[in-house]
Every structure is written in C-alpha cells, then in structure tokens.
Amino acid sequence: MAQNDMKIGTKVSCIYLGLQTNGIIIEFNPNKSNANIKFDEPISWGNDLHDTGWVELSNPYLKKL
Numbered sequence: 001m002a003q004n005d006m007k008i009g010t011k012v013s014c015i016y017l018g019l020q021t022n023g024i025i026i027e028f029n030p031n032k033s034n035a036n037i038k039f040d041e042p043i044s045w046g047n048d049l050h051d052t053g054w055v056e057l058s059n060p061y062l063k064k065l
C-alpha cells in the first residue's frame with residue numbers, strides 16, 4: 001500500500017507475529033516507514049499479550065479495510 005494512503009485512524013488488516021489481525025493505525029515512526037497498529041483483539045505470544053505492534057508500511061499483507 002502506498003504510504004500516502006495511510007493516515008492515523010485508518011482501519012487496516014495485517015500480519016503480526018505470523019497471525020492475520022485487524023486494527024487501527026495510531027502513530028507513525030518519524031520517517032513514516034512503519035505504523036503502530038492498535039489491534040482489535042490482543043495477540044498472545046508466549047506469556048506476552050500484545051495490544052499494539054509496529055508494522056512496516058511496505059509489508060504486502062498490510063491492507064486498508
């Protein structure tokens with residue numbers, strides 16, 4: 001997805017920790033190559049529970065919903 005199509009508040013689908021998930025973009029890193037996603041449902045990974053995660057905007061599995 002083109003970086004200029006992404007805005008804070010955009011609903012997206014992505015793969016995080018190998019799992020397909022949905023969420024909302026809540027921030028970008030300074031060079032706008034990664035987006036921090038707030039997941040609709042937390043993702044369990046070992047003993048950790050992730051409710052947000054950084055995803056590269058160049059990721060082919062990142063899609064606008």
